Amino acid sequence: MTDVPVLAVEGLSKTFTLHLQGARRLSVLDGVSFVLHRGECLALVGPSGAGKSTLMRALYGNYLAGAGRILVRDGDEVVDLAAATPQRVLDLRRRTIGYVSQFLRVIPRVPTLAIVAEPARRAGLSDGEAIARARSLLARLNLPERLWDLPPATFSGGEQQRVNLARGFAVPYPLLLLDEPTASLDPPNRRVVIGLIEEAKARGAAIIGIFHDAEVREAVATRTLSVLPLAAEAA
Numbered sequence: 104m105t106d107v108p109v110l111a112v113e114g115l116s117k118t119f120t121l122h123l124q125g126a127r128r129l130s131v132l133d134g135v136s137f138v139l140h141r142g143e144c145l146a147l148v149g150p151s152g153a154g155k156s157t158l159m160r161a162l163y164g165n166y167l168a169g170a171g172r173i174l175v176r177d178g179d180e181v182v183d184l185a186a187a188t189p190q191r192v193l194d195l196r197r198r199t200i201g202y203v204s205q206f207l208r209v210i211p212r213v214p215t216l217a218i219v220a221e222p223a224r225r226a227g228l229s230d231g232e233a234i235a236r237a238r239s240l241l242a243r244l245n246l247p248e249r250l251w252d253l254p255p256a257t258f259s260g261g262e263q264q265r266v267n268l269a270r271g272f273a274v275p276y277p278l279l280l281l282d283e284p285t286a287s288l289d290p291p292n293r294r295v296v297i298g299l300i301e302e303a304k305a306r307g308a309a310i311i312g313i314f315h316d317a318e319v320r321e322a323v324a325t326r327t328l329s330v331l332p333l334a335a336e337a338a
């Protein structure tokens with residue numbers, strides 16, 4: 104299976120129906136196709152509102168595809184995420200597909216360390232290993248240790264983004280989706296994230312990212328995919 108792509112997207116389309124506006128339909132993605140192999144980092148580029156985040160959300164199964172296939176390699180199997188059951192999608196998210204969204208959304212009152220350790224625990228690590236991994240990532244991302252036992256709801260934007268990044272990099276996912284992972288970070292922490300992405304590529308992860316920061320994009324991307332706005336409203 105080594106030559107089987109980690110991800111093959113075939114003819115992916117997505118149309119939103121705006122129920123509060125007379126069921127108007129807005130076509131955002133139309134026939135998107137690409138293939139991604141181990142160790143590649145694909146940067147999605149295109150103007151604001153073109154559909155980059157929509158594509159990411161469809162690849163994580165948050166948005167249901169209108170048409171097309173999203174073929175994800177899962178061990179010896181290839182699963183079409185666009186047609187998978189919700190249970191199978193959750194299963195893929197446990198070990199196969201990681202997603203670092205731009206904003207942290209977590210259960211209130213849970214301390215930072217537990218939030219970061221949780222994906223590693225779900226992926227099968229022991230409690231001790233998951234906590235050790237969480238501690239090491241939080242330290243690497245320069246989150247002050249005095250914050251680790253606090254819930255992150257009141258953290259600054261950059262602190263919350265680093266909690267999110269630590270969660271995403273705590274599991275060696277074969278496929279990792281990064282939605283503007285350095286948007287709120289200062290230059291030293293941007294460099295830490297570039298290092299984490301390079302290490303993930305070196306271990307064979309396939310990565311798709313939206314990097315508005317050109318310096319970060321040029322440092323990590325092996326190629327780009329243009330997502331362009333569609334001209335017309337869907338019929």
Ligand SMILES: Nc1ncnc2c1ncn2[C@@H]1O[C@H](COP(=O)(O)OP(=O)(O)OP(=O)(O)O)[C@@H](O)[C@H]1O
Pocket residue numbers: 119120121129131149150151152153154155156157158
């Ligand atoms: N849940 C939704 N319901 C209706 N329309 C949506 C929804 N999500 C996104 N859209 C619309 O789809 C289009 C693409 O949005 P998207 O967030 O994917 O763009 P983007 O390329 O990521 O933009 P940016 O670079 O500004 O983040 C926009 O016109 C947006 O209004």
